[in-house]
Amino acid sequence: MTPALKAAYAAIGLVVGIAGLSIDAWVIFPPLLAQGRGPLDVLVYYWTYFTHLTNLGLVLVYLATLVSWRGLGWFRRPQTQVSMAGFITLVMLFYHFMLAPYYQMEGALQVATILLHYVTPLLYLGWWTLCASHGTMSFRDLPVMLLPGILYVVWVLVRGLWANEYPYDILNPDKLGYGGVVIGVGIIFVAVSIFCLLLIWLDGRLRPAAIAR
Numbered sequence: 001m002t003p004a005l006k007a008a009y010a011a012i013g014l015v016v017g018i019a020g021l022s023i024d025a026w027v028i029f030p031p032l033l034a035q036g037r038g039p040l041d042v043l044v045y046y047w048t049y050f051t052h053l054t055n056l057g058l059v060l061v062y063l064a065t066l067v068s069w070r071g072l073g074w075f076r077r078p079q080t081q082v083s084m085a086g087f088i089t090l091v092m093l094f095y096h097f098m099l100a101p102y103y104q105m106e107g108a109l110q111v112a113t114i115l116l117h118y119v120t121p122l123l124y125l126g127w128w129t130l131c132a133s134h135g136t137m138s139f140r141d142l143p144v145m146l147l148p149g150i151l152y153v154v155w156v157l158v159r160g161l162w163a164n165e166y167p168y169d170i171l172n173p174d175k176l177g178y179g180g181v182v183i184g185v186g187i188i189f190v191a192v193s194i195f196c197l198l199l200i201w202l203d204g205r206l207r208p209a210a211i212a213r
Helices: 003-034 039-046 050-066 070-076 078-102 107-131 139-163 173-206 208-212
Strands: none
Touching: 003 039, 003 050, 003 107, 050 070, 050 078, 050 107, 050 139, 070 078, 078 107, 078 139, 078 173, 107 173, 139 173
């Protein structure tokens, strides 16, 4: 794929990701503000959802490939890009199998849901396969790749102690107890680890020398 086509693909991913996040914010913010919650409180609540944070990560990966800002260097790293692929795969599959059967959405919320849980994951996995640099990953990179997810769980649990609200039941110790949370999080991290290991293996298969053979 030529550099121009890679840039166009990244630009499309960037626009779709921003659109999905913006539509979801447009749906979520007004009802919460009407309940008397402050704008900062609602903003923090919005970013407790792993779907939003992961999609933001994809947006920043795309942006990092389009501009040379030094502050985006972390999002140019192959470990980060593979990690984002693993986590966005989790977002898509967890929503499809665990949440979608129990929710009926319509209007703007349905549009945002489809964009953030199906369109952006598939777009990013395609971008990573076709446009990202390959051949530098190692299975030893797995702990670093899982670190964003670990930090997210810590953030949600610490905030939950203060705000008494959790974005997902699987992270809610008031419903599951901390033992249940540990089991649920452990299962999810096993799944993400499998996704990431498969992606690391695929990264090796996609390196230029391997493709040439």
